[in-house]
Structures are given as C-alpha cells and as structure tokens.
Amino acid sequence: MSAEISVNRKALRDYHILERFEAGLELKGTEVKSIRLGLANINNAFARVENGQAYVYDIDIQPYVRASFEQHESKRIRRLLLHKQEIDRLFGQTQIKGHTLVALRLYWKDARVKIEIAVGKGKEAGDKRQDLKAKATKRETDREVARFNKKHA
Structure with a gap:
C-alpha cells in the first residue's frame, strides 16, 4: 500500500536535491483519518533539527469533520521519527550555508504514514x-x- 498522499512539486523545481531520507510522522488519530480522506497538503513544508529532534513545519492536514471531542490543529509542528544517526547527519547537512530540509512527498507504507524529506540546495x-x-x-x-x-x- 505505497500510495502517495501528497507531493511537493515546487521542491523539485526550486532545489537541487542532494540526499533523501524516509521518516515516520508522529500523528494523532484525527490526523490519520483526515489523511485517509485526502485532506493533506505539503506544498510549503520544511523540516528543522532542534534540541536533538527533527520537526516538520507547515504540513496542512485539515480537521477531521466527524471527530467527537478532540480535534487537531491543521498546521501544528509534527515530530519526525528518525534514528539518532540520521538526525545527526541531517543536523550536519543543514549547517552548510544554502542547505535546507524540504518535504518531497507524503505516502503510505504498509499501514503507516511516511514522509520523504531531502537535503536541498536552492536553485x-x-x-x-x-x-x-x-x-x-x-x-x-x-x-x-x-x-x-x-x-x-
């Protein structure tokens, strides 16, 4: 079930992609249900490494309409699930001037939502x-x- 949910086409146009990483996302239940309905957008999404953790910003997951009492914010900061060595490597890459972490695509892998992030250099x-x-x-x-x-x- 490796179906794509959302693709960031602007990232491939605006950046030279140097290295790609696959990461899991820490999501709430209503977010997963919204993603299943196709209510996710990663057009302006980017990532940062802060305090030894990797976070992704500006993923727009619309609220789930049929949620009972707990609802999520549509553009909240979400933690990326990566190994410590990968986080250290990403941190080292982003310290180089002109390099940034951009989200390329959001997709299903088995029953989990994965995000492909890349180290990019602006064109x-x-x-x-x-x-x-x-x-x-x-x-x-x-x-x-x-x-x-x-x-x-």
Missing part, C-alpha cells in the same frame, strides 16, 4: 532555465524517436 534563476531547456530538448527527441519508430515499424 538560481539560471539553473531553472537550464532545467526547462533540458526538459524541452528531451521532449523533442522523444517525439522524433516515436515518429521514426512509428514510420519504420
């Missing part, structure tokens, strides 16, 4: 233009190859 405008050029040339070559294969098949 400049020139880098983004080069990516667009590379994507356009790849699209054109794929079209030509398909046209050639269709003609000679």
Whole structure:
C-alpha cells in the first residue's frame, strides 16, 4: 500500500536535491483519518533539527469533520521519527550555508504514514532555465524517436 498522499512539486523545481531520507510522522488519530480522506497538503513544508529532534513545519492536514471531542490543529509542528544517526547527519547537512530540509512527498507504507524529506540546495534563476531547456530538448527527441519508430515499424 505505497500510495502517495501528497507531493511537493515546487521542491523539485526550486532545489537541487542532494540526499533523501524516509521518516515516520508522529500523528494523532484525527490526523490519520483526515489523511485517509485526502485532506493533506505539503506544498510549503520544511523540516528543522532542534534540541536533538527533527520537526516538520507547515504540513496542512485539515480537521477531521466527524471527530467527537478532540480535534487537531491543521498546521501544528509534527515530530519526525528518525534514528539518532540520521538526525545527526541531517543536523550536519543543514549547517552548510544554502542547505535546507524540504518535504518531497507524503505516502503510505504498509499501514503507516511516511514522509520523504531531502537535503536541498536552492536553485538560481539560471539553473531553472537550464532545467526547462533540458526538459524541452528531451521532449523533442522523444517525439522524433516515436515518429521514426512509428514510420519504420
């Protein structure tokens, strides 16, 4: 059951991804039920390492409508479940100037909600233009190859 819940497409556009990590999330029951309904968004989510723990900010999980008495805040700070060595590695990576931790995707793994975070380095405008050029040339070559294969098949 490795279905994706939410993907942060802007992160791949705005950052060079250097290293990826898989982490669990500390969630409340109403949050899990909201995620099952598809009410989660990670477009602006990022992570920080503070006091030996990793936390993720700005994950928007909408309140669960049918909750009885206990409700969660939609944009609360959530703890990431990582091994101590991974937290130390993330802390070391984020101390380098220009590096940050961004959330890439939220997904199900077995019956658990996982988040993929990455160490990213911000792209400049020139880098983004080069990516667009590379994507356009790849699209054109794929079209030509398909046209050639269709003609000679």
